[in-house]
Amino acid sequence: MKKQVSDQLPVVKKQKLINIKEFSKLARRVKRIFMEEEERLEQEQSQYPYHQSRRAIGLT
Amino acid sequence: MSKNNPNIHIIKAEGLLGLLKNKHLLLDTSVFIDAFNHFEEFARFFNECKRGNVTIVTVNPVIAEFTKGVENTKKLSEKLSFVDSIIDIKLPISPDIFNKYIPNLVSQYKAKGKSVSYVDFILAGLVDKYERDLVLLTKNPVDFPLSVFNLYSYFVIKMDRALQVYGIYQAKLKKQIKKKK
Numbered sequence: 001m002k003k004q005v006s007d008q009l010p011v012v013k014k015q016k017l018i019n020i021k022e023f024s025k026l027a028r029r030v031k032r033i034f035m036e037e038e039e040r041l042e043q044e045q046s047q048y049p050y051h052q053s054r055r056a057i058g059l060t
Numbered sequence: 061m062s063k064n065n066p067n068i069h070i071i072k073a074e075g076l077l078g079l080l081k082n083k084h085l086l087l088d089t090s091v092f093i094d095a096f097n098h099f100e101e102f103a104r105f106f107n108e109c110k111r112g113n114v115t116i117v118t119v120n121p122v123i124a125e126f127t128k129g130v131e132n133t134k135k136l137s138e139k140l141s142f143v144d145s146i147i148d149i150k151l152p153i154s155p156d157i158f159n160k161y162i163p164n165l166v167s168q169y170k171a172k173g174k175s176v177s178y179v180d181f182i183l184a185g186l187v188d189k190y191e192r193d194l195v196l197l198t199k200n201p202v203d204f205p206l207s208v209f210n211l212y213s214y215f216v217i218k219m220d221r222a223l224q225v226y227g228i229y230q231a232k233l234k235k236q237i238k239k240k241k
Binding site: 007009010011017019020022023024026029030033034036040041 | 093095104111130138142148151154193
């Protein structure tokens with residue numbers, strides 16, 4: 001017999017609070033990653049003529 | 061007040077935290093992006109929610125949108141850790157979201173649905189399914205039209221030279237729809 005998937009939302013006993021100090025460090029690192037990705041994307045787009053770019057074919 | 065930028069505040073609509081009490085708050089991709097740009101304000105807001113028994117959730121398609129484009133596994137794991145530090149649980153997506161709720165929403169959206177991403181339809185389907193217990197937090201009002209959803213509440217991020225509005229959307233309750241008919 002197939003196991004039935006519950007239709008209720010899963011509940012947690014207690015929500016985990018964010019440690020703001022640790023979160024700040026992580027957020028700064030993630031922000032840097034996003035900025036690097038943006039720069040890389042801009043460079044990539046400037047290297048190709050528009051008709052070959054990711055934007056032209058709908059990937060960005 | 062923020063240490064990194066004293067000019068940024070989150071201004072909450074009256075009664076926002078009371079309205080969210082005991083609900084699940086579903087986060088869209090834009091929330092995670094703003095959460096690293098304005099980390100102190102968002103961390104405080106999320107903690108206020110969690111203290112009010114709000115369960116913060118997201119789904120794998122949103123996590124994929126947030127993490128795509130990473131160069132290596134180290135950076136991927138940093139992005140994933142960031143998501144994990146915010147959410148309490150990842151919501152599973154049951155097959156009826158794809159088989160029942162999304163097709164139903166596609167017909168309700170009509171022409172407005174043309175530019176809506178599939179991830180947004182998944183979020184909309186979940187909000188529709190769990191109409192009483194799940195609300196969506198997003199900065200994207202275009203893809204969650206008020207002909208289909210209720211604007212349940214909102215908050216504003218006030219910056220030095222800009223304002224950004226976040227909406228909290230709830231499905232129109234099936235009872236309300238039946239009454240109208």
